[in-house]
Amino acid sequence: xxxxxxxxxxxxxxxxxxxxxxxxxxxxxxxxxxxxxxxxxxxxxxxxxxxxxxxxxxxxxxxxxxxxxxxxxxxxxxxxxxxxxxxxxxxxxxxxxxxxxxxxxxxxxxxxxxxxxxxxxxxxxxxxxxxxxxxxxxxxxxxxxxxxxxxxxxxxxxxxxxxxxxxxxxxxxxxxxxxxxxxxxxxxxxxxxxxxxxxxxxxxxxxxxxxxxxxxxxxxxxxxxxxxxxxxxxxxxxxxxxxxxxxxxxxxxxxxxxxxxxxxxxxxxxxxxxxxxxxxxxxxxxxxxxxxxxxxxxxxxxxxxxxxxxxxxxxxxxxxxxxxxxxxxxxxxxxxxxxxxxxxxxxxxxxxxxxxxxxxxxxxxxxxxxxxxxxxxx
Ligand SMILES: Cc1cc2nc3c(=O)[nH]c(=O)nc-3n(C[C@H](O)[C@H](O)[C@H](O)COP(=O)(O)OP(=O)(O)OC[C@H]3O[C@@H](n4cnc5c(N)ncnc54)[C@H](O)[C@@H]3O)c2cc1C
Numbered sequence: 001x002x003x004x005x006x007x008x009x010x011x012x013x014x015x016x017x018x019x020x021x022x023x024x025x026x027x028x029x030x031x032x033x034x035x036x037x038x039x040x041x042x043x044x045x046x047x048x049x050x051x052x053x054x055x056x057x058x059x060x061x062x063x064x065x066x067x068x069x070x071x072x073x074x075x076x077x078x079x080x081x082x083x084x085x086x087x088x089x090x091x092x093x094x095x096x097x098x099x100x101x102x103x104x105x106x107x108x109x110x111x112x113x114x115x116x117x118x119x120x121x122x123x124x125x126x127x128x129x130x131x132x133x134x135x136x137x138x139x140x141x142x143x144x145x146x147x148x149x150x151x152x153x154x155x156x157x158x159x160x161x162x163x164x165x166x167x168x169x170x171x172x173x174x175x176x177x178x179x180x181x182x183x184x185x186x187x188x189x190x191x192x193x194x195x196x197x198x199x200x201x202x203x204x205x206x207x208x209x210x211x212x213x214x215x216x217x218x219x220x221x222x223x224x225x226x227x228x229x230x231x232x233x234x235x236x237x238x239x240x241x242x243x244x245x246x247x248x249x250x251x252x253x254x255x256x257x258x259x260x261x262x263x264x265x266x267x268x269x270x271x272x273x274x275x276x277x278x279x280x281x282x283x284x285x286x287x288x289x290x291x292x293x294x295x296x297x298x299x300x301x302x303x304x305x306x307x308x309x310x311x312x313x314x315x316x317x318x319x320x321x322x323x324x325x326x327x328x329x330x331x332x333x334x335x336x337x338x339x340x341x342x343x344x345x346x347x348x349x350x351x352x353x354x355x356x357x358x359x360x361x362x363x364x365x366x367x368x369x370x371x372x373x374x375x376x377x378x
Contacts, residue, residue, distance in 0.1 A: 002025075003027065004152075004153050005021055005028045005029075006028075006030075006141075006143055006151060006155075006157070007030045007031070007159055008030075008156065008158050008159060008160045008165075008166055009030075009158065009159035009160035009161060009291075009293070010030050010032030010034075010037060010111075010159075011032075011039075011161055011291070011308075012106070012110065012291060013159035013291025013293075013309070013311055013312050014030055014032070014157070014159030014160075015110035015113075015114050016054075016057060016308065016309045017157055017290060017315055017316055018121075019058075019113050019117065019316075020312050020315070021316045021320075022119055023057070023058075024317070025320070026316075026319060028119060029120040029151075030122070031122045031127065031145060032121060032122070032123050032124075032125070033126045034123070034124070035123045035124030036123075038104075038107075039107045041102060041103065041187070042102070042222060043102055043103070043187065043214055043216045043221075043222035044101055044103050044302075045098075045100055045299075046063075046100075046101070047097065048088060048089060048090060048374075048375065049091065049303075049306050049310065050063075050309060051064065051091065051097075051099060053310045053312075053313045053378070055092045055095065057113070057312075058113070059109055059113060060092055060095050061094075061095065062109045062112075062113075063101065063109050064095050064099060066101055066105040066109050067100055067101025067106075067216065068099070068100050068101065068190075068216055068217050069088075069096035069098065069099050070088070070196055070197055070215050071087060071098070071195045071196050072085060072086050072088040073086045073098065074086070074196045074198045075198075075199050075201055076200045077200065078200050078203040078205075079252035079253060080200070080254065084368075086364075086371060098197065100197065100221070100222075101216055102217070125145050127143050127156075127166070128144045128145060128146050129143075129144050130143045130156055130169070132156075132285035132287055133285075133286070134286055139154070139286070140152050140286060141154075141155065141156045141286040154325055155287075155288065155319070156286060156288070158287065158289045158290070159293060159308075159312075160293055161292045161293060161296075162274065162276065162292040164289060166289065166293065167278070167293050170287060174278060176274035176275060177274060177275060177276065178232045178273070179351050180228055180229070180352075180355055181209060181226055181227060181354070181355065182227060182229040182232075182271060182273060183224055183226045183227075183273060183299060184224065184227070184244040184269070185223070185224045186222065186223055186224075186241075186261070187216070188220070188221060188222070188262075189219060189261070190215050190216070190218065190220055191258075194215055194221060194254065197213065197214035197215070198253075199211075200212055200253070202357075205249050205251075208355045208356075208357070209247075209351075210226055211224065211226070212224060213254070213255060213258060223255065223258050225244065225248055226273075226299075226300070226351070226354065232272050238265050239265065240268035241262050241264055241267075241268045243268075244268050245262050245263075248262065273298045275296050275348055276295075276296050277340075277341060277348075280333055280337045281330075281337075282294040282336075283333070286325065290308065290315060291308035291311055292304065297347040298347045298350075300346075300350040300351055301347045301370060303347070303374070306374070307339075310378050311336055314336055315328075318331045339378065342370065346366055346370055349366070350363055
């Protein structure tokens with residue numbers, strides 16, 4: 001039976017699922033709210049399971065070529081002494097385990113493929129309303145769009161991110177909640193010999209969190225600092241570099257040196273961390289949530305993009321099988337729920353440990369264990 005699917009949101013999950021569905025011979029179209037289809041210039045850290053999932057879509061090498069494969073993650077003391085090394089372990093022959101890349105580079109990899117496949121994408125458009133016909137015994141969903149068009153689909157996939165408008169319609173009570181921390185990011189030149197992503201933990205500078213960096217290209221790396229931000233403050237944009245520098249006080253090693261480059265408020269990116277982990281199932285009738293819309297976590301494990309692409313690959317595979325949409329959605333949940341929940345709850349727990357060191361467990365052990373779990377087949 002031929003299937004027709006509409007994807008709301010042309011970000012990581014939406015583009016990946018569109019490519020996966022196209023590969024399965026399923027008719028798919030995407031609507032993206034941003035007419036310029038842009039992402040901001042910061043870095044993204046990904047691991048072997050992300051590369052494996054992208055490789056399923058034929059894009060593993062393209063992503064690696066667009067970024068900087070690094071040797072793995074190291075945990076350091078605030079002054080830069082080594083605590084532990086977690087070398088990246090490849091899951092795809094010929095491709096690395098750990099990778100840093102800029103968001104625009106990842107976006108380019110995904111958008112180029114979508115364009116090359118001729119998948120229709122409407123920019124500057126979102127849904128106006130949708131009606132799930134299963135509620136009245138039907139087997140489709142009718143969608144009207146803000147450009148005045150409408151369509152009937154077998155499935156509506158909401159890949160519209162952490163603040164999902166589709167989720168708001170179907171699960172109005174589900175809202176991203178501030179976790180107590182924020183993340184500050186800034187791109188700086190990469191020291192020529194830097195081949196690891198380093199995490200400096202256990203700082204005692206009054207801002208409870210951690211900091212680190214990750215190479216993005218041969219020339220560039222980004223530094224980040226995660227801090228407790230009581231009351232979820234809003235900052236004057238003119239003060240962002242100064243505020244980030246304050247939070248980097250007390251760090252030594254490569255980070256201490258790199259922190260000196262944080263001077264331009266316009267290049268400083270601050271985001272409060274807000275998470276929303278949906279219970280099972282992530283679907284109602286013919287509408288399903290994927291990516292951050294279903295399980296936005298904090299960036300403590302660097303797994304958000306990997307979870308989004310894994311969702312996309314698994315959903316496309318199940319929809320490509322000879323089974324009903326309902327059976328495909330059930331199979332999708334069976335393969336995805338526990339895995340994404342583990343990443344989400346563990347990421348939030350790592351942030352809690354940073355804010356309450358007196359109750360903390362061992363972040364190295366948790367990170368290593370989850371890396372091993374995520375190396376298992378999806
Ligand atoms: C500070 C921070 C740092 C992070 N660092 C990392 C990291 O290092 N590694 C990692 O793997 N992950 C990281 N993440 C998480 C990662 O960015 C997300 O998990 C990933 O982008 C999720 O993809 P998505 O497609 O679900 O959502 P998004 O990438 O947010 O894409 C959603 C898309 O939907 C569009 N959209 C939104 N609403 C509508 C609408 N109503 N109609 C149509 N389109 C709409 C948006 O414009 C966007 O294009 C980080 C997140 C944050 C906040």
